[in-house]
Amino acid sequence: MGILLPLLTLVLVTLSTSDAETPLPVEISNHWSGGFQGKFCVPVVKELTSWKADLTFDQKLSSLEVWTAEIAESKPGGKEFVLINKPWNAVEHVGDQICVTFLGHGDGDISPKATVIIEGMDVSIPPTLKPGSTGVTDSTGPSQTGPIPATGPYKVFNDWPERTRVEGEFQFPAGTGINGWEVNITFAESVTSMEIAFADVLNKSADGKVWTVVNKMDKGLYDAGSTVKMRFFAKYTGTKAPDGMAYLTNLGVDSQVLPALLNTGCTKYNYDDVIRKSILFYEAQRSGKLPDNNRISWRGDSGLQDGSDVGVDLTGGWYDAGDHVKFGLPMAYSTAILGYGLLQWRDAYAESGQLDWMYDTIKWPLDYFLKAHTKPEELYVQVGDAGADHGFWGRPEDMKMSRPAYKVDATQPGSDVAHETSAAFAIGYMIYKDKDPAYAAKLKEHATQLYDFGMKYKARYTDSVSAASGFYSSSNMTDELCWASLWMYQMTNDSKYLTEAEKWFQPGPAWGMSWDDTQAPNQVLLYQFTKKDIYKQAVEETFTYWMPGGTIKYTPKGLAWRLQWGSLRYASNMALVALMAAEAGINPEKYRAWAMSQIHYALGDTGFSYVIGFGDKYPLRPHHRSASCPWSPAPCSPNTVHRPQPSVHTLYGALVGGPDASDQYKDTRENYINNEVATDYNAAFQGAVVGLRSLILRKIHPEQVAGTAKCNFSK
Known part of the structure; x- marks a missing residue:
């Protein structure tokens, strides 16, 4: 039998004009009785996070069919149509093209003329680049060309x-x-x-x-x-x-890539690009109703019923890792650590062009914690049953399982999680006190209430919330009691909190730093606030333990290797602590050089970057459900976890767990030990990168001291 007509590629004629949004003529071909077909490709000359096309014909159409865009409006008269992007082609960069194929229907052998404009973009004007952009796309993104x-x-x-x-x-x-x-x-x-x-x-x-x-x-x-x-x-x-x-x-390819940033810091690795991409990772982890400025086009609203089982709005926050549980303790820790870096090195965030995005990043979990802290002595600390959640491989937007909420209160207390959240609030207060005083005051109130709650009822939260015990079980609460007291002291300048912090001081070398252990940064802050030698000695003992020649073993290529599960997490965490100790005046050159070596290991010193989307070689198959799934409406198969194909979407900025003790690493989706990502992995890592960027601004970076920093750009 005959076919209706094959689709043909059409030619777009671009006119040069100085008028904004001058319509571009589209050549229509392949018409027949009752219909015709066409395709326009408009060059992108400015950065877009969404787009709207006005397609106009000189003859009346009875209907229009479009596949790579949505018809937002069909205007009266049948000649004008407004098209908007699909989720997968919302973000467009300078140098891309917006291509849309369509079929039109009308009376008789219809062959209309057509024009198109992209609202707010005049293709005759030279490309508009974002600050720091080269106007070219990264060569490190997906090799496929997008939905075809x-x-x-x-x-x-x-x-x-x-x-x-x-x-x-x-x-x-x-x-x-x-x-x-x-x-x-x-x-x-x-x-x-x-x-x-x-x-x-x-x-x-x-x-x-x-x-x-x-x-x-x-x-x-x-x-x-x-x-x-x-x-x-x-x-x-x-x-x-x-x-x-x-x-x-x-629907199984994602062609969206980030424009490359200039390495204005003249360092071996582009810190600005790492900071930007790490922030994007946190945006990819968002739960709840996404904001209008959402930059992760493959993510949508999710978890909108969270808290409904207890009659509380618990929407928002971050999904923990490659899964979709919201664990309060690691989320609060990550928020506090990210805020710690922002307070110390705001200058570097500003210089990298990421300061406003960082404010948004910090505010997202803080807003969630405000919802979760429902009473002075009540805090919701988990949403989702980890067992049921881990049995689901798919998009968070498609979750159907029950997501129970768990809390601590006076009868089932949890000093550790209450104090970690108090610390996050206190740090948030200091971040926002000048930017948004009213919001900061609210954070201060909640920080104080949670601090008092945690001190009044001292207990480990996993003794009260068994649902968390198999995943984020707290080993003790001593470090959080000290940690929260230190931040309450910095927030209020009330010496009673410093006295309390000193009471909970843990001497001796710190095992490391993690969501369960803040002994190391506690030592640094105690020295910073008091200048007592006992605390300086504790910091030095910690880094004698951690540096080459100490107790911590090193991989052949130089990674301080604490544990198999998330090895880069521990090295990055301690790199942040080393940079903070250096800011406090403890062995600054030595600690900064060591911190740089650990961060640079993660960024590519072995020939492989462990940060997704950064460098020439990086993980393609992270243990992360949403990134592995095709665009909706295609179903996401549970078997995806076992497949060798790279993830559909690039999870920009995510730090994977890292190598084993011999520098070996297996990039498979099943490998959650070495290849999962998590919000707590990135927190101190991002902070350490920001700290190194600040050293560049102050001209005391190890590469500057050694004379090896070289610029490959001109301002």
Whole structure:
């Protein structure tokens, strides 16, 4: 049988003009009785986080079909249409193109003229770059080119006119690997039903001519060079099988990449780019209703019923790691550590162009904690059952399981989590006291209430909340009692808090720093606030323990290796503490050089970057559910965790767990020991990178001291 018409690539003629948003003519081709087809590609000359196209025809259309955009508005008269981006093509960078293919329908042999504009963007004006951008895209992003339309003839295997039923097959060449797909089908005549073994029907038009189908679970995976064969049975209304055409969109690729930033610090590694990407990782971990300035196009609103089981709004916050549980203790720790770095090195955030984004990053979990602290002596410390959560591999937007909320209170206390959250509030107060005094005052009130609650009822929270004990079990509360007291002292300047902090001082070398152990930064802060030799001695003992020649063993390539699970976490955490100790005047050159060596190991000194999306070689298969999933509406298969294909989306800025004691590392999604990501992994790592960036500003960075810093740019 004949096919309706093949899709052809159209040519966009670009006119040079000085008028803003001058319409660009689009050549229309391949028209037939009742329809025509077209495609426009508009060059992107400014950074976009979303876009809107005005498509105008000189003849009336009865309908318009579009696959790579949404029709937001069809204006009266049938000549003007407003198109908006799909989730996967919202973010566009200078040098990209916005390409949209469409089919139009009308009366007779319609062949209209058409023009298009992208609202707010004049393609005749030279490209507008973000500060620090080179205007080119990173070569480190996904190698595939994004969702790719494909067309193919529909082959008839059987046509039963007496039954008005046809068996046919569309074939689509897979030019790139496919991990999830959507097919849009247009028939010349009405079709009343479709049966497809490997796909589900998403929707159909009222006249039965236009159908949209998506692959079934585990039926969307095809290697590059193979052919997608979509066999179907259809019931039709005419006297013979209708002509038809189809269009496949590959939902298993994400072509979005970040523009490269200039290395204005003249360092071996681009700290500004690392800071930016680490912040983006925290944005990818957001739960709840996402803000209008959301930059992670593959993330949507999720966890909107969190807290409904207890009648409390517990939406927001961060998902902990590659899963979707919200654990209060590591979230509060991560917030406090990130804030610690911001308080110390605000200058570096400003210089990197990330200060405003960092304010947003810190505020997101603080807002959540304000909701979670429902009474002076009540704090919700977990949302989600880890067992049920870990049994689900998919997008957080698709969660259907029960997500119970757990709390500590006077009858089931938790000093550790209460004091870690108090510290986060106190640090938040100091960050916002000049920027937003009213918000800061609220944080101060909650910090004080939680501090008093934790002191009044001293207990480990995992003795009260067993649901957390198998995942974030607290070993003791001594460090948090000291940690919270120190931050209360800095917030209030009331000496009673410093006296309390000294009471909980832990002498001797610190095992390390983590969400469960703040002994090391406590030692630094105690010395910073009192200048007592006992605290300086404790800091020095800690780093004698940690530095080469001490107790901590080192990998052959130089990583201070504390534990197998999240090895880079511990090295990065202690790098931050070393930089803070140096700021307090303790062995500054020695500690800064050591901290740099540990951070540079993570950034690429071994020839491999452990920060996703940074450098030439980095992890492609992190243990992270959402990043591994195709674009919606394609289903996310539980088997994805076992597949060797790279993740669909680049989880920019995430620090993976790291190598084993021999510098060996396996980039597989199943490997949650070495290849998972977590909010607490990035917290001190980001802080340490910011600290190194601040040293550049003050011209005391180890590379500057050694004379090895070289600039490869001009301002």
